[in-house]
Amino acid sequence: MEAGGTATEAGAGPSTSGQGQAPKPTVILVIGMAGSGKTTLIQRINSHLHATGRNGYIINMDPAVTHLPYGANIDIRDTVKYKNVMKQYNLGPNGGILTSCNLFATRFDQVIQLCEKPRDPPLQYIVVDTPGQIEIFTWSASGAIVTELFASSFPTLVAYVVDTPRVAAPQTFMSNMLQACSILYKLKLPMLLLFNKVDVARHEFALDWMSDFDAYTAALEADSSYAATLSRSLALVLDSFYANMRSKVAECATEYEQFYLPELERARKDKAAREEARQRKEMERLRTDMEAASLRAAGAGAGAGQAAGGSAGAGGSVGGRGPGGAGKAAAAAGTGSGAGTAGGPMEVDGSDEDDEEDGDEEEDDV
Ligand SMILES: Nc1nc2c(ncn2[C@@H]2O[C@H](COP(=O)(O)OP(=O)(O)OP(=O)(O)O)[C@@H](O)[C@H]2O)c(=O)[nH]1
């Protein structure tokens, strides 16, 4: 495997857990097309880490894998049984994987706690194996939760695995690069392109295409189809994408510290401010509700007192000075106690509306 350089050669960058503690491990999210060799690559990374006396932590997020060539420290299959999920929710294979990942994501805070546990020697890398169906990880709630939780706790990067023999044709290469680009946009994390299976096909042609536009257009020369013309235009556009690709894990970790972490902090502050505003609104609503309830209770008490004194029309007069429509409804109902029942449903309607608004806010947060 090559990364326009090598993938696992460098340290995890300067980030630390604070208070003079050991540096934080770097999280490597291994993503790539089905069969591109993610799992095999992780097995090799794992043995390389062991051979060089470094401490790594491997997490398997693929619920459908039948055999793992490495010993995972955390395995989604220990928590969620993919086949049971398929049966229980009447799902097909992809729906089963997606739902299993989502179920696992609901407990991902525990995974982060395990990763944060101090160890001797300290962890240097946390490597995450993902399902072959890229979109299941990158475009699902579980992918968003997992990446966000990792990125807010550790320097995190995406290692995009390219199946080198399968991208030897210029247009397949372009489609794979667009896929990588879309993941970069979605996950917003530093990215490492890993050219895999170089024992079958060397990766130098890809490096040439990425660094030299003329070399790429020359490869497309014989092809005058619309797709080839589009590929030429896209190669120009992707120039800055290629230029920003890193070739070492440490470079990605530094990029994370310099650009992604400040952005993350800003997003976290925004979220905290939104949450504070929501809580303030809730408190205000609660206060208004309580005031209204105490006014109603006072009104109902007065109505009951007058009714006990034998005045049949007293309910009407209570309604007149009660809080708006509720009082009038009580008068129409003709009893003092009716004020309570008429007031109840109106209040429930109101809180339902508010609850829907709050629900939207929560969805945006996720
Ligand atoms: N020749 C060669 N074959 C490889 C290499 N890496 C992986 N393979 C083969 O590619 C196939 C798929 O490998 P996996 O590691 O299961 O790929 P994956 O991306 O994890 O697959 P999914 O999880 O199903 O998406 C297997 O047959 C591997 O033996 C490599 O570097 N060279």
Ligand SMILES: [Mg+2]
């Ligand atoms: Mg795999």
